[in-house]
Amino acid sequence: MAPRILPLVKLATKVTIAGGALYVACDSGLLGNSQQGSEALEKAKAAVPPAIEEWMKYFGLEAQLPSVPKIEFSPIQAWNSGVRWTISSLSEAPTKTTEYTNQGLQYLKDLTK
DSSP states (O other): OHHHHHHHHHHHHHHHHHHHHHHHHHHHTTTSOHHHHHHHHHHHHHHHHHHHHHHHHHHTOOOOOOOOOOOOOOHHHHHHHHHHHHHHHHHHHHHHHHHHHHHHHHHHHHHHO
């Protein structure tokens, strides 16, 4: 009987963990709009360092953690720069094609001399 129950217990555990993670993500606003996601990130930034310090004291570890680096990355700016680069490349394509064709023809002429 035990060999039949063990796979069921494993499955129930996995489903419970996945359901709990999904519930926490929905409840904290991670799956909402960008404003809710930003608020959830700020809450996490405020809650994680004190929690780590508390656990370190609980386990008797007195190490100093390095400070969290400041990341200056804006997805909006990255998106805009990618769009600008694509549009710029597409607008320059006919000119570049003509230029490279002329260079290729000149190279072939120089080879035949």
